[in-house]
Amino acid sequence: MSCILRNALIPTGTGYETTDVRIEGERIAAIDKGLPATGADSLELEAGNQILLPGFVNAHTHSSELWQRGIIPPYPLELWLAQLHEYAPPDPEKIYLSALATAVETLLSGGTTVVDHLILIPGQELATLEAAVRAYREVGIRAFIGPLLQDQALSTCLPGGSSFAGGAAAYPLSTSEVLALVEEAVEKYHRPEEGITLMVAPTGIQLCSDKLFEGCAELSQKYDLPRHAHLLETRAQQRLAQEKYGCSAVEHLERLGYLDRRTSLAHCVWLTDADIEILARTGSTVVHNPLSNLRLGSGIAPILKYRRAGVNVAFGCDGSASNDSQDLLEAIKIGTILHNITDPDYRHWISPRESVEMASRGGAIGLGLGEKLGSLEVGKQADLVLYDLTQLSLLPRTDPIGLLVLGRPTQVVHSVWVRGKRVVANGEVTTVDVAQLRQELFEHSHWDPFRRSQQAAQLEARYRQVMGLPE
Amino acid sequence: MSCILRNALIPTGTGYETTDVRIEGERIAAIDKGLPATGADSLELEAGNQILLPGFVNAHTHSSELWQRGIIPPYPLELWLAQLHEYAPPDPEKIYLSALATAVETLLSGGTTVVDHLILIPGQELATLEAAVRAYREVGIRAFIGPLLQDQALSTCLPGGSSFAGGAAAYPLSTSEVLALVEEAVEKYHRPEEGITLMVAPTGIQLCSDKLFEGCAELSQKYDLPRHAHLLETRAQQRLAQEKYGCSAVEHLERLGYLDRRTSLAHCVWLTDADIEILARTGSTVVHNPLSNLRLGSGIAPILKYRRAGVNVAFGCDGSASNDSQDLLEAIKIGTILHNITDPDYRHWISPRESVEMASRGGAIGLGLGEKLGSLEVGKQADLVLYDLTQLSLLPRTDPIGLLVLGRPTQVVHSVWVRGKRVVANGEVTTVDVAQLRQELFEHSHWDPFRRSQQAAQLEARYRQVMGLPE
Numbered sequence: 002m003s004c005i006l007r008n009a010l011i012p013t014g015t016g017y018e019t020t021d022v023r024i025e026g027e028r029i030a031a032i033d034k035g036l037p038a039t040g041a042d043s044l045e046l047e048a049g050n051q052i053l054l055p056g057f058v059n060a061h062t063h064s065s066e067l068w069q070r071g072i073i074p075p076y077p078l079e080l081w082l083a084q085l086h087e088y089a090p091p092d093p094e095k096i097y098l099s100a101l102a103t104a105v106e107t108l109l110s111g112g113t114t115v116v117d118h119l120i121l122i123p124g125q126e127l128a129t130l131e132a133a134v135r136a137y138r139e140v141g142i143r144a145f146i147g148p149l150l151q152d153q154a155l156s157t158c159l160p161g162g163s164s165f166a167g168g169a170a171a172y173p174l175s176t177s178e179v180l181a182l183v184e185e186a187v188e189k190y191h192r193p194e195e196g197i198t199l200m201v202a203p204t205g206i207q208l209c210s211d212k213l214f215e216g217c218a219e220l221s222q223k224y225d226l227p228r229h230a231h232l233l234e235t236r237a238q239q240r241l242a243q244e245k246y247g248c249s250a251v252e253h254l255e256r257l258g259y260l261d262r263r264t265s266l267a268h269c270v271w272l273t274d275a276d277i278e279i280l281a282r283t284g285s286t287v288v289h290n291p292l293s294n295l296r297l298g299s300g301i302a303p304i305l306k307y308r309r310a311g312v313n314v315a316f317g318c319d320g321s322a323s324n325d326s327q328d329l330l331e332a333i334k335i336g337t338i339l340h341n342i343t344d345p346d347y348r349h350w351i352s353p354r355e356s357v358e359m360a361s362r363g364g365a366i367g368l369g370l371g372e373k374l375g376s377l378e379v380g381k382q383a384d385l386v387l388y389d390l391t392q393l394s395l396l397p398r399t400d401p402i403g404l405l406v407l408g409r410p411t412q413v414v415h416s417v418w419v420r421g422k423r424v425v426a427n428g429e430v431t432t433v434d435v436a437q438l439r440q441e442l443f444e445h446s447h448w449d450p451f452r453r454s455q456q457a458a459q460l461e462a463r464y465r466q467v468m469g470l471p472e
Numbered sequence: 473m474s475c476i477l478r479n480a481l482i483p484t485g486t487g488y489e490t491t492d493v494r495i496e497g498e499r500i501a502a503i504d505k506g507l508p509a510t511g512a513d514s515l516e517l518e519a520g521n522q523i524l525l526p527g528f529v530n531a532h533t534h535s536s537e538l539w540q541r542g543i544i545p546p547y548p549l550e551l552w553l554a555q556l557h558e559y560a561p562p563d564p565e566k567i568y569l570s571a572l573a574t575a576v577e578t579l580l581s582g583g584t585t586v587v588d589h590l591i592l593i594p595g596q597e598l599a600t601l602e603a604a605v606r607a608y609r610e611v612g613i614r615a616f617i618g619p620l621l622q623d624q625a626l627s628t629c630l631p632g633g634s635s636f637a638g639g640a641a642a643y644p645l646s647t648s649e650v651l652a653l654v655e656e657a658v659e660k661y662h663r664p665e666e667g668i669t670l671m672v673a674p675t676g677i678q679l680c681s682d683k684l685f686e687g688c689a690e691l692s693q694k695y696d697l698p699r700h701a702h703l704l705e706t707r708a709q710q711r712l713a714q715e716k717y718g719c720s721a722v723e724h725l726e727r728l729g730y731l732d733r734r735t736s737l738a739h740c741v742w743l744t745d746a747d748i749e750i751l752a753r754t755g756s757t758v759v760h761n762p763l764s765n766l767r768l769g770s771g772i773a774p775i776l777k778y779r780r781a782g783v784n785v786a787f788g789c790d791g792s793a794s795n796d797s798q799d800l801l802e803a804i805k806i807g808t809i810l811h812n813i814t815d816p817d818y819r820h821w822i823s824p825r826e827s828v829e830m831a832s833r834g835g836a837i838g839l840g841l842g843e844k845l846g847s848l849e850v851g852k853q854a855d856l857v858l859y860d861l862t863q864l865s866l867l868p869r870t871d872p873i874g875l876l877v878l879g880r881p882t883q884v885v886h887s888v889w890v891r892g893k894r895v896v897a898n899g900e901v902t903t904v905d906v907a908q909l910r911q912e913l914f915e916h917s918h919w920d921p922f923r924r925s926q927q928a929a930q931l932e933a934r935y936r937q938v939m940g941l942p943e
Contacts, residue, residue: 016921050914068868071875075812075821102864236816296878298812298821326865326880335806341546341769345707346941350546350769393573393910394797397539397917404542407767409797411882439864443521446868450487470817 003030003039004423009048009387010401011377012354017401022053024383027421032379050391051415052401054357055375056113056143056384058364059103059329061229061267061288061317063149064117064133065091067099070321072449076457078235078297078323079159079464084454085322086155090122093132095445099321100136101438105430106327107142107318111405113384113419114143114364114374116288116317118202118229118267121148123173126182127189134190134197141424141432143384145368147202147229148186150217151209152176158207159460160240161467172208180216187224196420198227198368205231206242206250214257227263227368230254233276234268235299237468251276260285265367267317269307270300277303277310286313286367291336292326293319305340305349315364316356330410333360337406353406383421388413389428473513474501475894480519480858482848483825483873493524495854498892503850521862522886523872525828526846527584527614527855529835530574530800532700532738532759532788534620535588535604536562538570538913541792543920547928549706549768549794550630550935555925556793557626561593564603566916570792571607572909576901577798578613578789582876584855584890585614585835585845587759587788589673589700589738592619594644597653598660605661605668612895612903614855616839618673618700619657621688622680623647629678630931631711632938643679651687658695667891669698669839676702677721678709685728698734698839701725704747705739706770708939722747731756736838738788740778741771748774748781757784757838762807763797764790776811776820786835787827801881804831808877824877854892859884860899 003025010017011032021036022029038045068091073084091099100117107115115137122129130148137144154172174182183201191199201217203209209230221228233239233250242250251272254260260283269287272280280287287307294300307314316336318327337356341347351359365375374382388395388405392413395404404410417425424432465472474496481488482503492507493500509516539562544555562570571588578586586608593600601619608615625643645653654672662670672688674680680701692699704710704721713721722743725731731754740758743751751758758778765771778785787807789798808827812818822830836846845853859866859876863884866875875881888896895903936943 010919017919068870070868070870071824071866071872071878072870075818075823077816077818080818102867105864292809295806295809295812298816298818300813321879325875325878328865328880328882331802331880335766338763338766341766342771345548345769345939347546347548347551347769352546353542391910391914393576393906393913394799395542396573396910396913397541398914398919399539399541399543399917400921401542401919403921404796407542407796409799409802411799435864439862439867442864442867443862443869446870448481448488448869448872450871450874468816 002043004044004046005036005038006046006048006053006387009051009053011053012402024418024421027382029377029379029381029383032377048387051387051389053377053385053387055361055377056386056417056419057111057329057333057360058114058116058315058368059107059112059318059327060116060265060315060364060367061290061319062103062115062117062327063120063320064100064103065096065120066320066322067102068095068446070325072452073322076297078299079237080457080460081297081323083456083460087454087456093122093125093128096122096129096132097136098438098441098445100133101140101433102442103327104137104140104142105433105435105438107329108140108417108425108430109414110329110331111386111414112329113386113417114145116145116147116229118147118149127186130186130190137197139433140430141419141422143196143419145198145200145227147200148183149202149204150179150183150213151204152179152213153208153210155208158241159464159467160237160244176210176212176216179213180220183217183220187220187226191224200227200229202229205238206245206253207238211257214254214259218258221263227265228259229265230267232266232269233271236271239271249273249276251279255279255283263369265315268294268299268302270294270302272303277306277312280307280312281310286315288315288317288367289336290317290319290332291339292332293323296323301339301343303343304336305344309349313363313366314359315367316360329360330405334406353402356406357402383418385418386414387416389415473515474510475515475517476507476509477517477519477524477858480522480524481872482524488872495889495892498853500848500850500852500854503848519858522858522860524848524856524858526832526848527857527888527890528582528800528804528831529585529587529786529839530578530583530789530798531587531736531786531835531838532761532790533574533586533588533798534591534791535571535574536567536591537791537793538573539566539917541796543923544793547768549770550708551928551931552768552794554927554931558925558927564593564596564599567593567600567603568607569909569912569916571604572611572904573913574798575608575611575613576904576906576909578800579611579888579896579901580885581800581802582857582885583800584857584888585616587616587618587700589618589620598657601657601661608668610904611901612890612893614667614890616669616671616698617661618671619654620673620675621650621654621684622675623650623684624679624681626679629712630935630938631708631715647681647683647687650684651691654691658691658697662695671698671700673700676709677713677716677724682728685725685730689729692734698736699730700736703737703740704742707742710742720744720747722750726750726754734840736786739765739770739773741765741773743774748777748783751783752781757786759786759788759838760807761788761790761803762810763803764794767794772810772814774814775807776815780820784834784837785830786838787831800831801876805877824873827877828873854889856889857885858887860886
């Protein structure tokens with residue numbers, strides 16, 4: 002079945018034009034004014050006063066953190082993490098629900114792809130993956146799932162030889178067990194041609210051995226998997242890398258062979274100019290998560306520097322316990338304007354059009370799909386979003402992309418196609434019952450304000466000492 | 473007529489409680505569990521799974537900038553302003569429409585009061601005010617209208633003796649003519665008991681003489697008007713103040729007698745510790761506009777310092793040409809988490825509950841209404857917002873205020889009361905026809921991307937030289 006959009010606005014090099022777009026199978030088949038109808042099985046959709054853009058990539062999140070959104074108090078990453086670890090892991094049913102909700106929020110804010118750095122339930126690792134895969138297949142979003150891997154205990158994640166109270170035990174799985182798990186997951190769930198791609202995704206240098214990074218790089222080669230990891234989110238991690246390796250984390254990851262054109266790295270807040278040069282040389286992608294970086298006080302990633310150095314940049318929401326939303330348009334807006342305060346020369350500032358490019362094509366490149374995805378071109382995958390330009394938040398009419406990126410669009414996503422299939426129509430997700438999802442999220446949760454974290458409290462004195470804060 | 477809300481969640485000192493709230497006339501008449509019904513003319517509203525909060529104050533905006541939202545490219549304030557001035561002023565009908573839209577967006581994001589630093593149409597100053605007043609009365613939002621005053625030409629607003637191309641002419645009105653205009657406006661439109669309050673509101677030190685500030689302070693005394701102004705939004709303004717006064721702008725405004733407990737000052741990005749001390753001593757309020765400060769590259773206002781010094785802080789959206797939205801919850805979220813990167817000690821970071829307090833009571837205090845408005849207390853003005861906690865963006869259930877402030881709530885405002893009158897019900901504004909408003913905004917505008925500003929281009933060389941940027 003094919004679909005023709007009539008009279009959609011699309012961006013051109015110098016402005017916009019009104020045109021028709023035909024989707025056939027998974028691909029964009031034609032873009033031209035006055036396309037001929039293609040028979041009885043073709044859906045014709047009037048798209049006047051709507052703008053069509055390539056779908057955005059939510060290039061870093063942790064779906065199951067949804068269960069802790071809104072609840073962790075203002076803490077830096079290390080204390081935030083101590084509290085997060087205190088919550089009982091969700092069961093596979095809750096994994097399924099939070100993946101559904103993450104996908105729905107992503108779709109309704111312009112995203113057609115989600116990168117889920119998925120926290121695994123200890124002892125139920127494959128069941129965790131199974132639940133998330135089921136959710137993403139049902140919703141019909143394009144999903145990249147990176148099981149969040151570690152082979153070292155939490156006790157190693159602060160500089161200065163600190164240990165988390167209660168976290169000093171060794172990590173229960175060995176490096177080879179962790180790698181075997183990834184391989185099994187790949188065999189079971191890796192179906193890129195169906196929109197489900199597995200990634201190798203070590204947590205980051207703070208919780209992973211060299212062997213784990215090397216093993217992941219090998220699996221990436223063997224199965225052609227994208228690579229993902231956190232990188233230098235906090236100043237504490239920058240110090241930890243120096244202690245652990247005697248060099249920067251980026252230098253070390255390059256030596257381990259982890260960095261290449263399929264590698265996307267979340268955060269990248271604390272990189273030196275030499276580190277940036279390495280990212281550019283290896284073709285690695287930075288995933289910018291501006292909102293969690295603010296929320297956790299991690300800092301402002303030097304995105305303008307990355308762009309000037311030729312490093313590809315994409316946007317992510319990050320997990321809902323540290324953002325606490327999966328609204329991709331919000332991450333794009335803040336990830337655009339935030340950097341204007343880091344460089345007095347406005348000629349370096351990011352324009353709304355550049356942001357759209359970063360969010361779509363930048364995201365695709367970071368997943369190794371720059372040739373297939375992320376732009377409005379004939380032959381590309383039909384991952385498309387149609388925005389209703391008559392909604393109040395996009396009025397009055399001025400510059401559609403300026404309104405979309407710099408405004409606060411609400412209820413503006415009219416239709417979404419992923420791999421040619423329409424999954425949002427008239428602002429409603431068509432593949433899953435969102436009212437039912439809300440009901441289930443409600444029933445599986447309870448009001449829980451003012452929780453005091455024991456682990457954060459226990460780590461606090463040590464954290465303050467290491468970071469030079471008064472007692 | 474009275475109204476009883478049944479089983480609403482309200483915040484308490486240590487958590488939340490479920491209770492009933494009775495509104496009578498303009499006021500909160502009772503807050504207690506199991507309130508008795510009050511007769512046939514009383515509306516009973518079941519508010520289970522909803523949280524009731526005091527309405528927020530959109531403490532600084534310029535409603536008519538709505539006509540330029542999304543359109544001005546990434547520029548610092550001074551070049552942005554050059555482009556803004558190039559657009560033909562809207563006629564009174566457009567003033568009316570943009571005030572309506574500003575009010576609607578404010579209401580639907582938790583605001584019950586708007587402070588409109590209203591740009592006047594030259595030669596139609598009273599007609600401008602008339603149109604805005606009409607809009608705010610129709611919507612039923614509480615409005616503080618500060619006619620944006622100046623008595624100096626744009627040519628004075630850059631340091632280093634710069635002049636705007638085409639802006640070198642003297643300002644057409646004398647100081648006394650400007651002050652006479654304010655006095656006439658006060659007589660015609662100042663009706664605080666009906667929810668319409670006029671303010672004295674010089675633009676700021678960059679465009680106003682000492683006589684204008686002094687005259688405004690006198691009118692404020694005479695008619696009991698709140699005072700408003702921009703203050704030190706950019707580094708250029710900080711330098712201009714030194715050139716113009718030989719001291720900081722804050723010291724100068726204190727000497728002129730402009731600072732007191734009714735004075736709210738938008739931006740306050742470039743203040744010294746001594747300046748902060750003056751704001752604390754005079755009881756002045758800082759209006760934090762985090763989004764326009766990022767968008768224009770103005771910087772991060774030192775809000776944590778203000779709070780520690782005891783300076784009252786409120787939140788504003790700023791005008792839609794520099795934000796470009798009137799979503800108050802967005803301004804509150806970013807105005808909360810942004811400061812976590814300015815102080816490594818998380819104990820100084822703003823909690824979601826503190827943000828709610830700043831947005832409601834902080835806003836009221838800045839308008840001289842701290843005794844009457846901004847908190848859930850019997851006898852206070854019933855400016856109230858009821859949020860639906862079953863919307864997807866506020867699920868799963870954790871901490872309601874955490875979700876509201878740190879999430880990205882969409883479609884969560886269920887009901888709004890202003891001065892005891894319900895103006896939003898079931899998520900829809902009841903007082904004006906929003907579909908009709910959208911239609912009119914659409915018809916009064918046209919797509920206008922990639923406009924190149926002549927004035928900005930002409931000012932650019934001078935701006936770059938003054939600010940030390942390469943040619």
